[in-house]
Amino acid sequence: MVFGSFTSSHVVVVLLGLLSLLQPLTSIRLGLVRLPSPDLPVFREAPAFRNGKECGSNESDRINVAMTLDVNYLRGTMAAVLSMLQHSTCPENLSFYFLSAHDAPELFSSIKSTFPYLNMTIYPFNSNRVRGKISKSIRQALDQPLNYARIYLADTIPENVQRVIYLDSDLVVVDDIAKLWGVDMEGKIVAAPEYCHANFTLYFTKQFWSDPVLSKTFEGRKPCYFNTGVMVMDVNKWRKEKYTEKVEEWMDVQKQHKRIYHLGSLPPFLLVLAGNIKAVDHRWNQHGLGGDNLEGKCRSLHPGPISLLHWSGKGKPWLRLDSRKPCIVDHLWAPYDLYRSSRHFFEE
Numbered sequence: 001m002v003f004g005s006f007t008s009s010h011v012v013v014v015l016l017g018l019l020s021l022l023q024p025l026t027s028i029r030l031g032l033v034r035l036p037s038p039d040l041p042v043f044r045e046a047p048a049f050r051n052g053k054e055c056g057s058n059e060s061d062r063i064n065v066a067m068t069l070d071v072n073y074l075r076g077t078m079a080a081v082l083s084m085l086q087h088s089t090c091p092e093n094l095s096f097y098f099l100s101a102h103d104a105p106e107l108f109s110s111i112k113s114t115f116p117y118l119n120m121t122i123y124p125f126n127s128n129r130v131r132g133k134i135s136k137s138i139r140q141a142l143d144q145p146l147n148y149a150r151i152y153l154a155d156t157i158p159e160n161v162q163r164v165i166y167l168d169s170d171l172v173v174v175d176d177i178a179k180l181w182g183v184d185m186e187g188k189i190v191a192a193p194e195y196c197h198a199n200f201t202l203y204f205t206k207q208f209w210s211d212p213v214l215s216k217t218f219e220g221r222k223p224c225y226f227n228t229g230v231m232v233m234d235v236n237k238w239r240k241e242k243y244t245e246k247v248e249e250w251m252d253v254q255k256q257h258k259r260i261y262h263l264g265s266l267p268p269f270l271l272v273l274a275g276n277i278k279a280v281d282h283r284w285n286q287h288g289l290g291g292d293n294l295e296g297k298c299r300s301l302h303p304g305p306i307s308l309l310h311w312s313g314k315g316k317p318w319l320r321l322d323s324r325k326p327c328i329v330d331h332l333w334a335p336y337d338l339y340r341s342s343r344h345f346f347e348e
Ligand SMILES: *[C@@H]1O[C@H](CO)[C@@H](O)[C@H](O)[C@H]1NC(C)=O
Pocket: 051, 055, 056, 057, 058, 059, 060, 061, 062, 092, 093
């Protein structure tokens, strides 16, 4: 079991968290930690997934996946993990790196009891690093500090990790993730599907395009939209070439000087990387299934083969299924849902 940055006192809390699975802690007040009182869902235990014969033991055969961990998206995270294990030829060689804004041992025990065999570590993401840099966007959910954690991913996970696949929590993978992992980066920092038909102008404000200096940003590049919810990242290169600082600089421009975009963490990524990424097949991010950012209306699938389904946008499949008004595409998510029930873990 990998406890990562958890100290021994946290192990005690983890055990207490496990105990609470057995008997609800209704009257006991834990003096050890101050926790919010989340309605932490309870999940079924996933089966053990075993490697195929062709799986290597070379360290280069290990696949690193990074995701954020948030109580509100936990059901999505569990489904995403299950989908990857289920479609992997070498599920035992997947390593998960979770970034969590809260030092929350109950999240650790929740994952551990759902996936007892998972190779995973939770890393604390200090939201103070980004809090002062966030400017209000068009959708409140986009302004959560954890939404910005991908910018700090390279500095948060261990330095010996050189490549990682970053994934949002509102998606399922329906193909062997090893195929995406094996992409030839051709020296680029990020590999992701590119969408060159999207009108790139719309991601930035008039003030941006009319500023003689700022509007030169994309000179010499052919910038295209890409979705930052699915990225293969060369974190080694990211660290060496200080990309965290590059993205932060644009967030400072937005916050301190001029409103240059409306969305959350996406535009600063585009400013730094658009037109300079390795394009991968569109099948690896069938995005927008959550609908638009304002209403979350139903959307249908785009034509073509699919390896990954992504409910980006306002609507989330678990919420729509619970409300008994699901979109057709939500039925593609349902088979990965491990949710059993909801229970108050800690009561004041
Ligand atoms: C992959 O998993 C198998 C089975 O647990 C193990 O023997 C092998 O060493 C692993 N490979 C890597 C790269 O960790």
